[in-house]
Amino acid sequence: MHNLSSKNTFWKLFKKLSNLNLSLFILSLIVIVCIIGSILEQEQEILYYKLNYVKYYNFIFFLGLDHIFRTVWFISLLIFFVLSLISCTLTTQLPSLKNARRWKFVYSQKRLSVDQYSINVDSSDKYSSINIIYSLIRSNFFVFARNGSIYAYKGLYGRVAPIFVHFSIIAVLVGSIYGFFCSFVVQEMIPIGEISHFKNLAYSGFYSSLPSHILPHVDDFYINYYDNGSIKQFFSRLSFYLNNNRVFASKLIYVNQPLNFNNVIFYQTDWQVNGLRLSLGKSYFFQQNFFKRTENNQVFWVSSFSISDAKQIVLVLTNMDNSILICSDEGFVLTQVAIGQQFYLNSTPYCIENVILSTGLQIKYDPSIFLVYLGFFIMIVTTFLSYLSYSQIWIYYGKTFLNFLGSTNRASLLFEQDVILVNRIYILFSHAPSRFLLKNISLLR
Numbered sequence: 001m002h003n004l005s006s007k008n009t010f011w012k013l014f015k016k017l018s019n020l021n022l023s024l025f026i027l028s029l030i031v032i033v034c035i036i037g038s039i040l041e042q043e044q045e046i047l048y049y050k051l052n053y054v055k056y057y058n059f060i061f062f063l064g065l066d067h068i069f070r071t072v073w074f075i076s077l078l079i080f081f082v083l084s085l086i087s088c089t090l091t092t093q094l095p096s097l098k099n100a101r102r103w104k105f106v107y108s109q110k111r112l113s114v115d116q117y118s119i120n121v122d123s124s125d126k127y128s129s130i131n132i133i134y135s136l137i138r139s140n141f142f143v144f145a146r147n148g149s150i151y152a153y154k155g156l157y158g159r160v161a162p163i164f165v166h167f168s169i170i171a172v173l174v175g176s177i178y179g180f181f182c183s184f185v186v187q188e189m190i191p192i193g194e195i196s197h198f199k200n201l202a203y204s205g206f207y208s209s210l211p212s213h214i215l216p217h218v219d220d221f222y223i224n225y226y227d228n229g230s231i232k233q234f235f236s237r238l239s240f241y242l243n244n245n246r247v248f249a250s251k252l253i254y255v256n257q258p259l260n261f262n263n264v265i266f267y268q269t270d271w272q273v274n275g276l277r278l279s280l281g282k283s284y285f286f287q288q289n290f291f292k293r294t295e296n297n298q299v300f301w302v303s304s305f306s307i308s309d310a311k312q313i314v315l316v317l318t319n320m321d322n323s324i325l326i327c328s329d330e331g332f333v334l335t336q337v338a339i340g341q342q343f344y345l346n347s348t349p350y351c352i353e354n355v356i357l358s359t360g361l362q363i364k365y366d367p368s369i370f371l372v373y374l375g376f377f378i379m380i381v382t383t384f385l386s387y388l389s390y391s392q393i394w395i396y397y398g399k400t401f402l403n404f405l406g407s408t409n410r411a412s413l414l415f416e417q418d419v420i421l422v423n424r425i426y427i428l429f430s431h432a433p434s435r436f437l438l439k440n441i442s443l444l445r
Helices: 002-016 020-039 046-052 057-063 065-070 072-100 129-138 156-182 369-385 412-429
Strands: 142-146 149-154 184-191 201-204 214-225 231-242 245-254 259-261 264-280 284-289 291-295 298-308 311-317 323-328 333-338 342-345 348-365 391-397 402-408
Touching: 002 072, 020 065, 020 072, 046 057, 057 065, 065 072, 072 156, 129 142, 129 149, 129 391, 129 412, 156 369, 184 214, 184 264, 214 245, 214 264, 214 348, 231 264, 231 348, 245 259, 245 264, 264 298, 264 311, 284 298, 391 412, 402 412
Parallel strands: none
Antiparallel strands: 142 149, 149 391, 184 201, 184 348, 214 231, 231 245, 259 264, 264 284, 264 348, 291 298, 298 311, 311 323, 323 333, 342 348, 391 402
C-alpha cells in the first residue's frame, strides 16, 4: 500500500512538470543563457577576461560564464527541460494520439455536446450510405462505418506531428547532454613526418577517454599563395595507424575540409615554422630555430648562427616558396638561395636541406552528432507536417433523417471546401433528387 501511494505521489509530481507555463519559463531561461554565451567570448584565457571585463571578471568566473555551455547549472536546465517535455509527451501527447486513432461513431444527439454541435435535420428523403462513403473517400478521407453511423478523418499527420516535434526536441537535448559528458577536443601541432599522440586537451567531458590506439601521421604539409603573396590555403596530408598498423592511406585535408576517421574528426586549423635543417660540408648536419616576426603587417621568420667569432649570418624566410635570404649581421642581403642549393660562407660549403614545418590540427570526438542531427531533421519535417489540418466528420442517419457534423483544428475555410466537394460528389453519383445532401453543417473551430 505504501509503494502504491509513493508511485501515485511521484506520478502527480511528474505530471506537474508538463505544465506549459513551466516549460516556457525553462525554455526562456535556456534562450537567455544561449544569448549570453553568444555575446560573451567563450573558452578564453583568464587574462583575457581580466583585461576586457575589469569590473565583472569575478562575477564571470563565479557563474562560469567563460564556459557557460559546460556549467553544471546549464546542463541541469537542459535536463529539467527534457523531463518537462517527457512528462508532457507521456501525460498529454501520447494519450491524444491514442484517441486520434480511435474510431468515434455517433448514434444519437444525446452523445454529442450541445455546445459543440447543432443538429436539427428531418427529411423524408432516403440517403445512400454507399454514395456518402464513396464521396468521402473521393475527398481523401479515411472512412469507417458501422450500424448506420459513419466516421471519417483526414490529415492525421497534422494531429500526430506535434508529438514527434516533442520527441525531436528531446533527442536534440539528450544528444547535447550526451556530447557534454562524452566528447573531447584536442589541439596538436605536429611536425611533418612525425606521429602524434593525443595529449594537448582543450576540453574533455566527464566520461570521455582519449583513443590511444589511433595515431595520426603527417605525411606532408604545403601552402598555396595568391599572386600578391598572401596565403590562399594550406594543406596537410595525413595517414593513420590503428593499433600500430598503418590502415589508412594518405588523405588531404585543408581548412573547411576535415577528415573523419573512426568518428574522430580532424580539422586543419593552423601551421607553424619550427626551424631549418642545414648541412656543413657533406657529413655534418645541424638545425636552427626560426623566430616569427611581424613588421608593417608582413610576417617573416628569422634565424642566425655564427660563422666566426666576430661574424654572424642571418637567415630570413618570407614564405614557403623554397627560397631563403642570406643576410649579414648588418642587415645587407648577401644572396638568395633555394632549399637544396649549395652556397659558400668563408669558403665553406653550406646547404639548406629543408624547412621544418608543423601543421596545426584540431581533433574532435562527439558521439552525439548523429542524434542531434537526426533530432533536427525530424523537427524540421514534423514542424511542417504539424501545419496540416486534422479534420473529422461524423454522420448518422435513419429512415427519415441524416445528421452531418464536422470538426477541424486548422484552416476552417479549406474544411468548408472539403465539405462542399463531398456534397457535389454525392449529388453527382446519387440517384436521389439533386438537392443538397447536407442539411446542416456544424464546424468546430
